[in-house]
Amino acid sequence: MDGAFFVSLPKNILIMVATLEIPVTRAERSKLNDINLENLPFGKYFTDHMLEADFENGEWKNVEIKPYQPLLIEPSNAALHYGQSIFEGVKAYKNAEGQSAIFRPYDNFRRFNISAERMMMPQVPEEIFVEGMKQLVTLDSNWIPNKADHSLYIRPFMFATDEVIGVKPSETYKFMILLSPTGPYYSAPMRIYVEEQFVRAVPGGVGFAKCAGNYGASMYPTAQVKKLGYDQVLWMDAIEHKYVQEIGTMNVFFIIGNKAITPGLLSGTILAGVTRDSVIELLKTMGLTVEERDLSIDEITEAYQSGELKEVFGTGTAATISMIKELRYKDFVMEFDTDTWVSCPEVKRRMDAIKYGTAADQFGWMVGV
Numbered sequence: 001m002d003g004a005f006f007v008s009l010p011k012n013i014l015i016m017v018a019t020l021e022i023p024v025t026r027a028e029r030s031k032l033n034d035i036n037l038e039n040l041p042f043g044k045y046f047t048d049h050m051l052e053a054d055f056e057n058g059e060w061k062n063v064e065i066k067p068y069q070p071l072l073i074e075p076s077n078a079a080l081h082y083g084q085s086i087f088e089g090v091k092a093y094k095n096a097e098g099q100s101a102i103f104r105p106y107d108n109f110r111r112f113n114i115s116a117e118r119m120m121m122p123q124v125p126e127e128i129f130v131e132g133m134k135q136l137v138t139l140d141s142n143w144i145p146n147k148a149d150h151s152l153y154i155r156p157f158m159f160a161t162d163e164v165i166g167v168k169p170s171e172t173y174k175f176m177i178l179l180s181p182t183g184p185y186y187s188a189p190m191r192i193y194v195e196e197q198f199v200r201a202v203p204g205g206v207g208f209a210k211c212a213g214n215y216g217a218s219m220y221p222t223a224q225v226k227k228l229g230y231d232q233v234l235w236m237d238a239i240e241h242k243y244v245q246e247i248g249t250m251n252v253f254f255i256i257g258n259k260a261i262t263p264g265l266l267s268g269t270i271l272a273g274v275t276r277d278s279v280i281e282l283l284k285t286m287g288l289t290v291e292e293r294d295l296s297i298d299e300i301t302e303a304y305q306s307g308e309l310k311e312v313f314g315t316g317t318a319a320t321i322s323m324i325k326e327l328r329y330k331d332f333v334m335e336f337d338t339d340t341w342v343s344c345p346e347v348k349r350r351m352d353a354i355k356y357g358t359a360a361d362q363f364g365w366m367v368g369v
């Protein structure tokens with residue numbers, strides 16, 4: 001850490017808070033005017049700056065913000081061969097007064113370090129992850145779209161940088177943050193295929209970690225269902241192929257009667273989504289009972305047949321809240337008229353109101369930059 005200052009707490013206790021003065025090299029020219037912010041595909045455009053830091057000899061160093069640019073990587077880079085690579089997804093929003101804030105970055109910071117531990121990677125300090133993120137977002141705050149369903153997607157990530165192809169944890173790593181202005185991830189309600197052959201995660205595996213390989217491994221099964229006209233798969237548990245897990249890259253919620261049910265986190269096969277957690281809190285404020293538990297596909301089909309299954313939706317940082325209009329299990333097709341839904345639109349409305357600053361932030365989720 002480069003410096004330190006003292007803060008005075010209410011009871012006059014002095015604590016030392018480390019500060020990190022991050023050197024900034026500004027881009028000579030902004031690319032902002034080259035981009036049409038009206039029609040933004042997810043993850044295609046990046047802002048003028050990025051944050052970079054290196055882990056060497058057991059410590060983080062070379063923390064800097066600099067113009068977005070390519071990396072020079074050796075072909076023997078360990079992450080390319082063995083996949084020590086993790087990431088997060090976070091979003092920054094602008095309110096009507098033009099003030100910028102990040103949605104729950106401390107939660108993503110904690111989850112990032114849980115992923116790091118599972119992948120035998122070093123912990124990233126809060127000063128780099130959260131404070132670095134705030135400084136980067138402040139520098140590129142002109143890039144935060146000022147429009148409904150739009151935001152600045154923040155992508156912190158870390159990967160191994162040893163130039164050795166022996167199979168062992170790398171001794172060196174790079175941590176980076178990129179920013180990408182973005183619109184809605186899915187533009188319409190989705191068609192989902194219940195996947196019975198391929199699995200996303202097994203108990204004891206890495207399902208709870210946001211590691212790159214989880215996403216790479218999902219592409220083949222997803223491509224198969226896309227050929228059948230579906231948008232994504234509904235992953236089932238790896239042992240019995242009976243209990244629902246996640247939808248594509250999202251957590252999943254089922255509204256059955258006046259309950260909201262989402263798979264629990266105890267098996268270690270589900271990503272502890274920050275949006276998932278936020279939706280749970282908001283559903284409770286709407287008077288719904290929320291259950292985090294095993295939910296079998298049989299319970300779902302029975303609830304559909306009895307008319308109790310009202311709504312199905314996915315949640316994630318990129319996709320926020322996405323309605324499911326069709327769920328296919330074997331030859332059984334469950335269809336929904338999403339125009340009649342109540343809970344999913346309301347939870348999205350409440351979440352957006354907090355994010356875009358039109359409602360009080362009762363949970364303290366927004367972190368100003």
Ligand code: COI
Pocket residue numbers: 088089090215249316317318319
């Ligand atoms: C996110 O919601 O941030 C995700 O992880 C999905 C992403 C891989 C596009």
